[in-house]
Amino acid sequence: MSGVGRKIEGLITNLLIFFGDVVALITYIPNYILALRDITMSQRQRALPSGSSEKEIIYDHADVVENRHSNVNSFYKDAKSVYEQWKIAVERFKHRDCVGYRQILSEEDEKQPNGKIFQKYVMGGYTWLSYAEIEEAADDFGRALAVLVGKNNREKELSNNNIVIFSETRYEWMVAFLGCAKYNLTVVTLYSTLSEEAVLHGIVESEASILVASADGLCKIKRIERERSSHNVSTIVWFPNQIDKVTKSEFPKNIEVFNYEQCLQLGRNKRERMPGPRNPASLSDLAVIMYTSGSTGLPKGVMLTNENLLAAIETLPEYIQGIGVGDTYIGYLPLAHVLELTCELICVFYGCRIGYSSPHTLSDKGTKIRKGDVGDAVVLRPTLLTAVPLVMDRIYKGVLDLVKTMSTPKRILFNFAMTYKGRQVARLFPTPIVDFIVFRKIKNSLGGRVRYLLSGGAPLSASTHEFMKICFSCPVIQGYGLTETTGGISCVDKYDMELGQVGGPTRGASIKLVDWEEGNYLVTDLPNPRGEIVIRSKQVAGGYYKNEEKTEEAFVKDSNGDMWFYSGDIGEIDSMGRLKIIDRKKDLVKLATGEYVSLGKVEMLIKTNRFVECVMVYAESTENYTVCVVVPNEKATLELATQLEIESKSIEELCKNEKIKQAIFDDIKAHGQQKKLDRSEMPQKMVLTPLVWTPDTGLVTDSFKLKRKELSRTFANELAAMYKQRAN
Structure with a gap:
């Protein structure tokens, strides 16, 4: 499209947005009245300080601090084991569907x-x-x-x-x-x-x-x-x-x-x-x-x-309203991961049925689905779905790629709808007409009935979080937890529209922030206290099997005999008691200039670029800049090759092409500036690799977290070569 064409398209889009703002203004009062309860709920305090000292501060669920009770009815208060809880569920739902396979x-x-x-x-x-x-x-x-x-x-x-x-x-x-x-x-x-x-x-x-x-x-x-x-x-x-x-x-x-x-x-x-x-x-x-x-x-x-599992299972239903016999959950993430195991146990204990799937057959574009056939999600039509951030990032990029191929009128309508609905969702206002006309097809790609999307395993970027809420017309519930805490110990509720945070502590968890002076994260920081996240809960595990040394490092009893787990993650808690993950001790690198760089933060922002499928940011403490290894998005890279009139259509060859490398690197740098990355954070050198990073290659975990040691070993020559070159 020519520059004039883009200007005209932008002008029409802005006119539609202006029209949408007028409609929003006219309907503001009735929408506000209808959403008043949700708005009131969104303004609730999530957590309150329950104790502090010079170098630490403890937060608990606001209802716990103020002695308010949960409105979630538990059928399992007297259960003494996971099996007892399951047995009660069998007695209540004996003849209902429990699990299914395709x-x-x-x-x-x-x-x-x-x-x-x-x-x-x-x-x-x-x-x-x-x-x-x-x-x-x-x-x-x-x-x-x-x-x-x-x-x-x-x-x-x-x-x-x-x-x-x-x-x-x-x-x-x-x-x-x-x-x-x-x-x-x-x-x-x-x-x-x-x-x-x-x-x-x-x-x-x-x-x-x-x-x-x-x-x-x-x-x-x-x-x-x-x-x-x-x-x-x-x-x-x-x-x-x-x-x-x-x-x-x-x-x-x-x-x-x-x-x-x-x-x-x-x-x-x-x-x-x-x-x-x-x-x-x-x-x-x-x-x-x-x-x-x-x-x-x-x-x-x-x-x-x-006890750990029962405590974890008791927390989540508060955040999924109405969970029960009318729900269908699609299970495809590894059951060896605490997120999937606790989600599935909650489902069967509350009468939900679970339809099993796999990453290869989940969607119509699954690697095992024939052309013209439909994926498991379309057949099953789930109401509840859990996804790791990488899966959501891929959906996000896939839809954006699809938008680029749309006709001009459709693209204008989509961009208008995204802006209009984004503003309405932030106000907790409904958008039924836009949902039906624009977003129905996207929602139907997962069966059309999803009412809650659950995200865990890694931080979800704010842009992807917002996109998923808008396009799938349902709450995206993000939480924070670890295997050592039997899953989630904080969770965002459906009324909270603030992006980039993981909610307040659940009722059974206390979150303590402790000074980490080496990284300059202190509980006295303004405007919000910051520090290492330490957790106390019945969900906290007993330690590591046959590994006393690691257990003593991470699991510590205080003077009252309470067990606290030191997560190694760095967080801050805002004035409403919501936790935000801002860093990780292991991901923080001090450059030769004395500046600290959070590798994980930079990666999370860079991977939202359209050309980036996977990225590892790397830094040597003896150098004054970072570098990165990027797995390019194949579709976007092939389109770029066509634009640059490069004949090769092999992704392996394109990764070696200097024009392609420079164009992608320039786009990533512009993207980094847009995301407000500092010069010390923005990688100054980049290599492209066609090697796909999957759990099978051993370069990422099952939840697609980077295995830095393996990646650094695999790309040792490339990393060394980038530091031999002079940074721009």
Whole structure:
């Protein structure tokens, strides 16, 4: 489009915005009256100081400080374990749908425009299992595991009830978890995308004699056979795929093997001998050893008790109004992650049904979805969906790319609608006409019924947060938590329109800010106190499994005997008691000039650039500037090549092209200026790489957090070369 055309388009858009402002002014009073309750709720105090000293300040939920009670009814106040809570849910929702999976009928080859052949699924609809059916399966599965554990312990003279689950998210995973919960067996969770070394580390350290794995998972741990003497695994229970057949030769030798159905049958056969658990779980019993994603080295096993999980499950329903039997949740994130596990447990305990999916089949553009077919979200039509920020960033960029290809009238209408609705949403006013005309198609891409989007695992940028709220016409609930706190200990409520923050502490959590003098973050800072985030809650874990040194570093008891977890994250709390994550100790680098740079903050802002798929910002403390490694967005980069009249259409070749590199770097620098990055923060050198950063490559975690050590090692030559060059 010519410069004149852009000016005309901008003029028309501004005229429409002016017209929208006039309409907003005319309808302001009736909209204000209708939204008065929501506006009042938005102005509530989220947290209040409950204690302080010279170098620290403690905040608690405002209702707790002022002795106001929660309006959320809990059916589970007397439950003493996760299984007891599940049993109550089964009694209440016995014949309702509990979990479902989509049928994969076959697999076929599909030729791509570039000539490559990809395998795609031919898929059917969802098959559902009731609460009663899942309870029966969990009972039989758990009984079988208890029998097998007892046999293995006797044979090896062990006293270990740990069961390793190494599988992608699927309904059988939840069956195995609930079965272990009933028979007081400790579940050891390992991400299905962990490296072979990390998986073996978890198996060896946990001393588990039983490994529950998917067929795909078994292919990734061949070392379990080669290093037979280093672990105790005597039994493997595996979940078969719907279409791939696994042969006996693919299993490690000299290890007892059961498939899922055989394990259930074993449990059925032992019903008379073992009608129930001999030692039912209590609050203090260890429910899960959840191995972290290993972003800074080998993963650590976080010890979570039944009390930890029950406390976490009790908090979230307050932020999802009306959660219950009318809801459908789509499960596709790793169940080995505390966010997904707690979300799914909350859903089944409140009568929601869970439809299982995968990142490859979630949307119409999934890598396993045939051209012309629809993804799981469209078939399932969920009302609740959880996503990590990277997924939302990709949706954001995808829609913006689509807008560029629209006709001029449609693009003008979309840009007007974004501005108009953004202003109305900030006032908590409805926009039904704009939603129907402009945003209905985007909302329908996830089934059209999503009423809450949940975000966790990493910080969500303000621009993406706002975009998702506008386009999907629903609250985007962002929280803050860690594996060590059994998930969320702060959460944004649906009435809070302030972007870039993660809400106040939940009712059961206290958040303490402690001075971090090295980074110059102090509780006496103005306008808001800042410091390291330290957490006290029933959700705080008991420590790291068999790792006293790391436990003593992060888990500290105060003089009252209360346990506090030192997160390593830096936060500030505003006048309304809302927490904002502003830095991380490990991400803060001091340059040779004495200036501090938060690598994570810079990355979060740069990755919203249209050309950036992934980015790692890097700094040497002996240098006075930062550099970055960027994985370019392939579609945007190919379009740029066309604009620059570069013939090559290979992303590998384009990453080496100097014109492409300079154009992308210039755009990133302009984007950084727009986001108000200082010169010390803005990378002065950049390399492009076609290498995709996925959990499978070992460069990011399952929640897509950067593994800095692995990335620095992988791109060591490129990083060294950038510092040999002179910065601009």
